[in-house]
Amino acid sequence: MGVFKRPWLMLVxxxxxxxxxxxxxxxxxxxxxxxxxxxxxxDIGTLLLFAGAFLTLIVAALYAGVQLQEREARTALQKALxxxxxxxxxxxxxxDHEIKNPLTGLQAALTNLRESGSxxxxxxxxxxxxxxxxxxxxxLADLRKLSDLSERPAERLPVDVPKLLEEMxxxxxxxxxxxxxxxxxxxxxxxxxxxxxxxxxxxxxxxxYNLIDNALKFTAAGDSVExxxxxxxxxxxxxxxxxxxxxxxxxxxxxxxxxxxxxxxxGVEGSGLGLALTQRIVDLHGGQIAVRSHQSExxxxxxxxxxxxxxx
Amino acid sequence: xxxxxxxxxxxxxxxxxxxxxxxxLERAGFHVxxxxxxxxALDRIHSHHPNMIVLDVLMPRMDGREVLRxxxxxxxxxxxxxxxxxxxxxxxxxxxxxxxxxxxxxPFDPHELLARIRxxxxxxxxxxxxxxxxxxxxxxxxxLDRRARRASLAGKALDLTPKALSVLEYLMTHPDEVxxxxxxxxxxxxxxxxxxxxxxxxxxxxLRRGLEDDPAEPRYIETIAGEGYRFMAEVLGQG
Numbered sequence: 001m002g003v004f005k006r007p008w009l010m011l012v013x014x015x016x017x018x019x020x021x022x023x024x025x026x027x028x029x030x031x032x033x034x035x036x037x038x039x040x041x042x043d044i045g046t047l048l049l050f051a052g053a054f055l056t057l058i059v060a061a062l063y064a065g066v067q068l069q070e071r072e073a074r075t076a077l078q079k080a081l082x083x084x085x086x087x088x089x090x091x092x093x094x095x096d097h098e099i100k101n102p103l104t105g106l107q108a109a110l111t112n113l114r115e116s117g118s119x120x121x122x123x124x125x126x127x128x129x130x131x132x133x134x135x136x137x138x139x140l141a142d143l144r145k146l147s148d149l150s151e152r153p154a155e156r157l158p159v160d161v162p163k164l165l166e167e168m169x170x171x172x173x174x175x176x177x178x179x180x181x182x183x184x185x186x187x188x189x190x191x192x193x194x195x196x197x198x199x200x201x202x203x204x205x206x207x208x209y210n211l212i213d214n215a216l217k218f219t220a221a222g223d224s225v226e227x228x229x230x231x232x233x234x235x236x237x238x239x240x241x242x243x244x245x246x247x248x249x250x251x252x253x254x255x256x257x258x259x260x261x262x263x264x265x266x267g268v269e270g271s272g273l274g275l276a277l278t279q280r281i282v283d284l285h286g287g288q289i290a291v292r293s294h295q296s297e298x299x300x301x302x303x304x305x306x307x308x309x310x311x312x
Numbered sequence: 313x314x315x316x317x318x319x320x321x322x323x324x325x326x327x328x329x330x331x332x333x334x335x336x337l338e339r340a341g342f343h344v345x346x347x348x349x350x351x352x353a354l355d356r357i358h359s360h361h362p363n364m365i366v367l368d369v370l371m372p373r374m375d376g377r378e379v380l381r382x383x384x385x386x387x388x389x390x391x392x393x394x395x396x397x398x399x400x401x402x403x404x405x406x407x408x409x410x411x412x413x414x415x416x417x418x419p420f421d422p423h424e425l426l427a428r429i430r431x432x433x434x435x436x437x438x439x440x441x442x443x444x445x446x447x448x449x450x451x452x453x454x455x456l457d458r459r460a461r462r463a464s465l466a467g468k469a470l471d472l473t474p475k476a477l478s479v480l481e482y483l484m485t486h487p488d489e490v491x492x493x494x495x496x497x498x499x500x501x502x503x504x505x506x507x508x509x510x511x512x513x514x515x516x517x518x519l520r521r522g523l524e525d526d527p528a529e530p531r532y533i534e535t536i537a538g539e540g541y542r543f544m545a546e547v548l549g550q551g
Contacts, residue, residue, distance in 0.1 A: 133419075136419075137419055140419070141503055141504065144502075144503060145503050145505075148502060148503065152502075155473070155474065157473060167507070167510050167514065168507055168510075171506065171507035171509075171510045172507070175506060201511075201514075202501060202508075202511050205507060205510075205511055206505055206507070206508075209505065209506065209507040213506070
């Protein structure tokens with residue numbers, strides 16, 4: 001009931017009948033003849049009884065209203081707490097899994113280092129240990145970014161999105177793992193160039209890079225990756241699209257959760273925090289992120305970012 | 313570069329870290345003294361006068377920051393590395409007040425710690441406060457007021473973004489040192505990511521424009537190909 005949520009509307013509703021009554025009474029008594037409608041006598045005791053009962057009714061109704069509101073608020077709070085607890089447990093379970101694997105690798109590498117006789121095997125064990133440590137460090141670094149994002153003030157300066165996209169595409173190109181891959185960058189320039197968005201250039205860069213990195217990670221050499229940017233007067237829309245295997249419909253609503261790994265993403269390198277980070281950054285800029293994906297032909301995935309234009 | 317005879321105090325309450333780092337630093341030629349909490353670190357500094365201090369922040373009895381504040385209040389300027397993150401701009405002034413010469417965030421590669429120790433020792437002059445502890449830095453016509461977060465060139469205020477200013481601050485407090493992009497990211501942004509090195513280059517270009525520094529013939533910031541950047545002018549500190 002929207003009326004109860006707007007105090008001023010409630011006041012109008014309460015006082016409207018009495019105001020209308022008073023107005024009509026004054027009008028009739030000033031301009032018309034008195035018309036008797038109902039005539040009765042009441043002794044003072046009965047009148048007081050009625051007045052008392054009337055007041056009690058009003059107070060009881062008010063009290064019931066307040067109680068009802070409080071109960072609703074309590075139920076909503078309890079639900080939020082239960083949800084938070086559930087997502088905390090889910091997060092811890094996923095974290096346990098993400099730590100378990102590199103730690104097992106590290107343990108095995110250290111055993112080989114201690115027990116193996118050959119120099120080559122010991123060298124390989126040391127390399128494996130370093131790799132496991134790197135994986136754990138990456139996870140830790142991404143976890144820190146997530147917690148930092150909630151605490152740190154973000155920069156609020158004009159950001160040239162096409163320039164940033166160019167830089168991030170270049171950065172992805174220069175990664176040795178993606179050598180030889182093509183990324184098509186398309187930015188609308190007619191009839192005007194894209195306006196600036198206000199925000200933290202480095203954070204937006206990270207958000208966009210994560211999407212490009214994902215697109216490259218989940219596609220093979222023959223697939224295409226496109227980065228597109230346009231505007232609709234209110235926001236700049238950035239799309240990162242690929243012709244990869246697509247995301248399973250069951251995974252689609254969970255991929256922005258921290259440490260969630262969809263069926264496709266198991267065994268793929270990464271902390272499992274990239275999309276959660278991207279979403280957090282987009283939220284921080286008052287923007288939105290959405291995803292569409294098909295696993296049957298024409299297959300692929302499109303991530304869409306909407307970033308509000310400065311002053312738009 | 314062997315560090316024979318240089319006394320280094322390593323204070324950390326985690327024995328797995330101390331047990332592995334101490335022999336590593338001994339192999340590098342340091343004479344390593346150990347402390348497992350803040351209070352005993354302070355005692356050992358008073359009794360053994362180390363030449364270099366590496367302090368963890370979270371320690372029982374007295375945390376690393378408090379140990380450092382007390383030392384600086386007693387006018388003891390022994391070069392010190394804090395094992396934590398430098399704060400964001402609001403915290404930066406506080407970080408400056410606590411008086412560390414450098415920061416290193418866990419987890420770190422022991423070789424990185426060694427490189428930092430060597431760099432800090434090379435910069436330090438016994439008994440004197442270091443550039444990291446100075447509020448005002450000057451290099452030629454360039455002035456950086458770290459408290460007011462303002463920079464000027466030949467008396468004219470420079471219009472720099474907070475990030476570019478922090479990059480300048482880091483380079484000026486580490487003059488003549490080759491600072492990698494990854495290290496700048498860690499120190500100024502607080503975290504690294506694959507495309508982050510581009511981010512550093514973008515801010516560096518902004519900084520150079522502000523400083524009117526030609527990358528081909530730099531007066532202040534030199535690019536060391538494949539390694540990073542080096543602040544090449546002589547830096548003087550005040551206060």
